[in-house]
Amino acid sequence: MNKVLVFIDAFQGEPKKASLELFTAAREWGQQVVAVGVNLQDPQALGQYGAHRVYHAQSDALSYYTPNAFRDLVLQVVEKEQPDALLFPGTKNGRELVGLVAAALGVPAVSEAMEARLVDGALEIRRTVYTGKVFATLRLQAKPFVVAFKVKSLNVAEAPVEGTEVVTVEPPAQDTVKVLDIHEKEKGEPDVAEADIIVSGGRGLGGPEAFELLRELAREIARITGETVAIGASRAAVDAGWIDHSHQVGQTGKVVTPRLYIAIGISGALQHLAGMRNSKFIVAINKDPEAPIFKVADAGLVEDLFKAVPKLTEELRKL
Numbered sequence: 303m304n305k306v307l308v309f310i311d312a313f314q315g316e317p318k319k320a321s322l323e324l325f326t327a328a329r330e331w332g333q334q335v336v337a338v339g340v341n342l343q344d345p346q347a348l349g350q351y352g353a354h355r356v357y358h359a360q361s362d363a364l365s366y367y368t369p370n371a372f373r374d375l376v377l378q379v380v381e382k383e384q385p386d387a388l389l390f391p392g393t394k395n396g397r398e399l400v401g402l403v404a405a406a407l408g409v410p411a412v413s414e415a416m417e418a419r420l421v422d423g424a425l426e427i428r429r430t431v432y433t434g435k436v437f438a439t440l441r442l443q444a445k446p447f448v449v450a451f452k453v454k455s456l457n458v459a460e461a462p463v464e465g466t467e468v469v470t471v472e473p474p475a476q477d478t479v480k481v482l483d484i485h486e487k488e489k490g491e492p493d494v495a496e497a498d499i500i501v502s503g504g505r506g507l508g509g510p511e512a513f514e515l516l517r518e519l520a521r522e523i524a525r526i527t528g529e530t531v532a533i534g535a536s537r538a539a540v541d542a543g544w545i546d547h548s549h550q551v552g553q554t555g556k557v558v559t560p561r562l563y564i565a566i567g568i569s570g571a572l573q574h575l576a577g578m579r580n581s582k583f584i585v586a587i588n589k590d591p592e593a594p595i596f597k598v599a600d601a602g603l604v605e606d607l608f609k610a611v612p613k614l615t616e617e618l619r620k621l
């Protein structure tokens with residue numbers, strides 16, 4: 303492949319990790335890697351990940367993502383660069399944009415990609431279907447290939463290139479969609495969609511106070527591993543008002559693929575599994591040995607969580 307274009311989804315000028323992951327595929331496939339982003343603090347820094355050229359738009363009108371303006375920006379760069387493939391992160395914005403851009407180009411879009419490889423000039427993609435229960439392998443023939451990767455399917459790796467060129471692009475006219483107001487969620491707590499490790503609680507916690515036990519455990523795990531550890535929750539815990547909906551994992555919450563998912567007092571209903579079954583390693587703590595969560599767990603502990611969690615935290619403190 304000659305060129306691969308990477309869309310950079312950013313927050314407050316910082317590229318999201320899910321965008322940086324895309325460079326791993328882009329470098330492997332393309333002789334040239336081109337990126338496009340809006341209001342980045344340091345577009346040149348994308349050279350660290352292998353970007354030869356970065357198209358950058360600076361605009362107060364685009365402080366927040368809006369679909370049509372961002373689509374038009376990407377199309378503007380596509381017209382200039384004629385890339386063979388366009389990669390989008392599996393973030394909320396990336397998943398929306400992948401369809402809009404593909405529709406405008408008249409080619410298919412594939413989202414939720416977990417792996418992709420070039421086979422005889424086509425792109426073969428493995429992705430999940432039926433809320434993560436089944437894998438499908440698809441083959442894209444029509445170029446450009448337009449793909450959104452599931453968050454954390456690829457690893458971030460630095461591979462610096464010399465002399466990354468930053469090309470300033472005219473921001474597209476204001477969108478027909480306008481962001482009126484942004485309400486920021488509780489600060490300081492990592493997002494489950496971005497975390498490497500998730501400690502998740504369900505109805506078994508019995509109330510909001512027990513989430514403090516999970517937070518203590520999460521803090522110890524973060525201290526020892528140096529990883530981002532987020533607090534997740536089942537819908538039962540969210541519906542009970544014990545924790546904000548932004549923590550909910552599942553079919554009507556967030557779909558997550560952390561390296562480690564610890565399900566505590568969660569039964570493992572299908573709708574919850576839909577959000578976490580593709581986690582790399584699953585640990586379940588539940589007092590019911592028949593709980594369905596144990597069917598997907600790599601390791602399980604049949605125990606009262608009020609005994610197990612403080613004990614675990616105490617042991618980790620010794621490390």
Ligand SMILES: Cc1cc2nc3c(=O)[nH]c(=O)nc-3n(C[C@H](O)[C@H](O)[C@H](O)COP(=O)(O)OP(=O)(O)OC[C@H]3O[C@@H](n4cnc5c(N)ncnc54)[C@H](O)[C@@H]3O)c2cc1C
Nearest residue numbers: 504505506536537538552553554555567569573574589607
């Ligand atoms: C359309 C639709 C969408 C849905 N979307 C979602 C979704 O996105 N996410 C989601 O999570 N659910 C979703 N649900 C709800 C889902 O079906 C379940 O009701 C929910 O996941 C149950 O949550 P839970 O496992 O916390 O509670 P429960 O099923 O009540 O399980 C509680 C578990 O805690 C254990 N337990 C109790 N006390 C203790 C203790 N002291 N120590 C250890 N273990 C203990 C019990 O053995 C039990 O297994 C959805 C449902 C529908 C219909």
